[in-house]
Amino acid sequence: MTAIVRADGLGKRYRGNWALSNCTLEIPAGSVSGLVGPNGAGKTTLLNLAVGMLAPTAGTIEVCGGRPGADAAQLAKVGYVAQDTPTYPGLTVAEHLRLGAHLNPRWDDAVAQSRVDRLGLDPGKRAGKLSGGQRAQLALTLGLAKRPDLLILDEPVSSLDPLARREFLQSLMEAVAEHELSVLLSSHVVSDLERVCDHLVVLVDSEVRVEGDVETLLNTHHRLTGPQRDTSRLPANQHLVSASHTDRQSTLVVRTEAPILDPAWTVGQLSLEDIVLAYMERAAPAGGVPKQATLEALR
């Protein structure tokens, strides 16, 4: 597997606080990867490190085989659509394309023009007068016409209505099919990512909680329901993700490659959203347990 993004012990500290710590991950080339986590988990920090807008405090990150933002060639390889899909409100659609053509050595004007035509964007209209969905599509057009190897998008659909959201993701997936580019996009809504991603990174409290191929994540996580029991006595090959108990019943989420053999358990399948929520829940335990202790217990 060749990695398009490889981070090793990556960390970023702002004054006293680690916005991202000890982040080690490998995102395969050709994949569409989702970065999920609650607000403030460190998603934007990680993306800004990947494009070279931030420099790491600790560890290393390699993107498309080079150091982010190292030189012009590296910049041309990575496209970035920042949060809220920014455009210049005072510039027209046509002026955005001209700007893109001037600033990007690999600019593909045919791609830009055909997308603008297909989307029905009026070239003479100022970006400030476009709808939210159209503005997002314009930002995506600039990102795609740059012809990057990796396109990074920070919360591209979070402010869009459901229809514009679907249209945006359709455009993005069509571009992936056409240009064979890798994509890394963040969201705090898993349902947005469920269809489009084949690789997932879950970031909680500035740490990577789980990372992997979506199909593998779905196949190796199970919900076990059965009579109350002590979770410290699970088989060694079952990794406990989350647990909740009533006085009679235990409900666990476990990760395991092996089949569940214990007949006392009713085994249920989990959706990707269930899995992500199970990892997020561990970060917010009920009953005021000190955070440090909880994190220790998770390892």
Next chain:
Amino acid sequence: MIEFSLDGRSGVSPYLQVVQQVRQALRLGMLRKGDQLPTVKDVVARLAINPNTVLKAYRELERDGLVTARPGVGTFVTRSLTDASFAAHEPLRRELARWLTKARQAGLDEESIEALFSNSFRESARDIA
């Protein structure tokens, strides 16, 4: 040409849903030998899903010998799943429809009909085995 749809709540992964829909279309005669499957680009543009999902589904169908990919042209059906039994489908369907009407007239609700059917289905499968 067929169109795919995805059921987000089925718990079946998108790639398997695509595989199942092709197999079903082959079994029901909606896809025949020589027919073209929708291009990957068409599918992703319609469903907003990852192209790799579609590719994976098509590769599995190809491994099963049902379709073949011609690079730059498209993916084509090479074998149908309808067999000699296909001719029997229509009379069986009519018989089943009559049976369902009878069950409703006897006062069975949907749940009871389904339970009765799946129970009998399992029993007869056991008898054969």
